[in-house]
Amino acid sequence: MKEGVVENPDSILVEKPAFYSHVLDLNGFLSPDHDNSALLILNQKINIGEVFSKLWGNYNVHICADGGANRLYEYFADDAKRAKFVPDYIVGDLDSVRHEVLTFYLENGVSVIGQSSQYSTDFTKSLRLISLHFYHSEFLKMLKTGNFDQNYGIDDCDGLEQLYKAERSSWVTRDIDLLVLNAIDGRFDQTVHSITQLYTTSRTDVYYRLCYLTSTDLIMLIPTGGALITYDKAFKTHCIRNCGLLPLGGPTVINSTRGLKWDVTDWHTSIMEGKVSSSNRFVGEDCCFFDVKDPLVLSIELTLDRLSDFI
C-alpha cells in the first residue's frame, strides 16, 4: 500500500467508526464517574500546579509509591492542608520515604505496606497493590484486621506479587482508570521504564486504562484493533494542543488516523529512521480515531491552567 498524508482543516467532523476495540474519553478519564479509579504518585516533584487538588478529588483510591509520599507531603505548606489529602496507601521498599512523613501518614490512617523485593520497581508494586485493592477477595479484610508492624500479614519481600499471582487468573475485572503522576521527566531511565509499563500492563492487566500526566502532556498507549479518543468540544478548544504518535516499542505502521491535522494512512514510523509524527494535533471536533499495526504511544499536550474548568 502507498503511504498517505492528508492535511486537514483546523476543525473537522469525524464519524465514529462502526468497530473499535478501545475507547477513551479524555475529560471523562480525568474525572471518572465511577469508583474504579486510582491516582498513583511516583517519586518526583509534583509539578502540575493547582489542578492537583481537583484531580485528587476526582479519583477514588490514592497511592504513593515510596518517596512519592514525600512529594505529596511537600506539596502542602502545613499539616492542616496535608490532612485533607491523605492517601489510602504508601507502598514500596520504603527506602526513600522520610521518617517524619511516614509518621504523619501512619497517624492519619494510611496503610503503609513494605515490599523489599529488588526484582520489581515501586511502580510495579503499586500496580499489584491497586489490582489487589479492587479485585482480591480478602485483601481489604487483611488490611482491616492487620497492622503496620506486622505488614498486615503480607510477606514483606514480595507478598503483593504472591497474592496477585495466586488469584489473578480467577478475577472477573472491570476497567480501572489509573492516572499516574511523575512517571515521566525524572531520571531518563525511569522515564523509559514508565514507557515499558504502558506496553507490559496492556498485556498482563488489560483492565487498566493507564495514563501519565506531566506538566505538559497526557501520555497513553494506543492499542491495536482500533482506538477511539473522544472529548468535549470545549475541552478540546481550551485544553488540547499538540500531539505525537510515538513508536517507542519499535518501528511499526500506522494503518490510519482520522481527526488529526495531518492524518496518515499506511504510514511507516520509526525512531531509528527519524520518521515520527510529532507536533501533530487533534482537529476532530469531538473525537479522533487510530488504527495501528502495533501498540504505540500517544502524547497529547494539555494546557493545565485551564484543565480545572473541564474536569
Add this chain to the structure above:
Amino acid sequence: MKEGVVENPDSILVEKPAFYSHVLDLNGFLSPDHDNSALLILNQKINIGEVFSKLWGNYNVHICADGGANRLYEYFADDAKRAKFVPDYIVGDLDSVRHEVLTFYLENGVSVIGQSSQYSTDFTKSLRLISLHFYHSEFLKMLKTGNFDQNYGIDDCDGLEQLYKAERSSWVTRDIDLLVLNAIDGRFDQTVHSITQLYTTSRTDVYYRLCYLTSTDLIMLIPTGGALITYDKAFKTHCIRNCGLLPLGGPTVINSTRGLKWDVTDWHTSIMEGKVSSSNRFVGEDCCFFDVKDPLVLSIELTLDRLSDFI
C-alpha cells in the same frame, strides 16, 4: 547464544579492548580541549543550575534555537550578566524569540538567521548551522559581509539546508563535540524527536559527538562496532550514579557490556516486552565498554552540583 547477566563488585578494573569504533571521555566531553565544540540551547527553561556558566565557558561556539534565546536571556538577572554570555547564533523560524530578546542580542553582535521552513525543526536547522560554521568554505565570510536585514544572503526559507546539501559531500571533517541543553523533559513528542535526532545524526553526520544534558542525566547514542566510555576516577566517584541502556530505536541485542554493576552478554532488550536495563550503574574504575547489535541510547545519571569541580 545463551543470555547472561553477571553482578559485579562496586569497583572493577576493566581492560580496554583492542578494538572499538567509538570512544567518548565523559569529563573530557564536558570540557573539550579543542575548538571543534559547540553548545546548543533549545527552547525549555535552563534547569542545570550554576554549572551552566562553567559549561558555557568550556565550549567554543554557542547557538540558541529560536526561543532558546529567551531561555538564555531569562537565565540571567540583568543585562550586565547577559552581556558576558552572548551566543554566536540565534537560528530558527524566529516565531518564539521575543522582540526585546532579539533586540538585545542583535545589539550585542549575534548573527540571527531566520529559516522559515516548516519541513525541519529548529533543532535540525541548528545542526545544519553548526556544520556550516565549522566546514562550509564561505559561510563565515557570508556572515561577516552580510547583515541581519538581508539574512546574510541566506535564503530565509531553507538556505542553511541548501548550503549544507551543496557542499556536504566534499567536506573533510573532524569530530565536533556538541552538547545540547533542553532536548529532553519538555513536551513529550519533542523529547522523542530529540531521541530520533541521536539516531539520524549518527548516520547523516557522523562527525557529531552529540550528547544531551538534563537536570539529571547525560544522554547519548551507543553506536555499533564497540563503544568505550572513559572517565576520571574522581569524576566517577562524585558525579556518576545510575545508568540505563535504552533500546528506543526498537528491540535489539546487547552483545556484551564490561564495567556495569550488572554486565550482560547476548541480552535481548525490548521496551515492548518490558526488558530494559535501567537502574544499572558504572563500576568500571575508569571505563566501561559496550558492544551492541543496533545503536541504543545510554543515559548516565550525573550529580550536577559536583560537576563544576571536574570539568
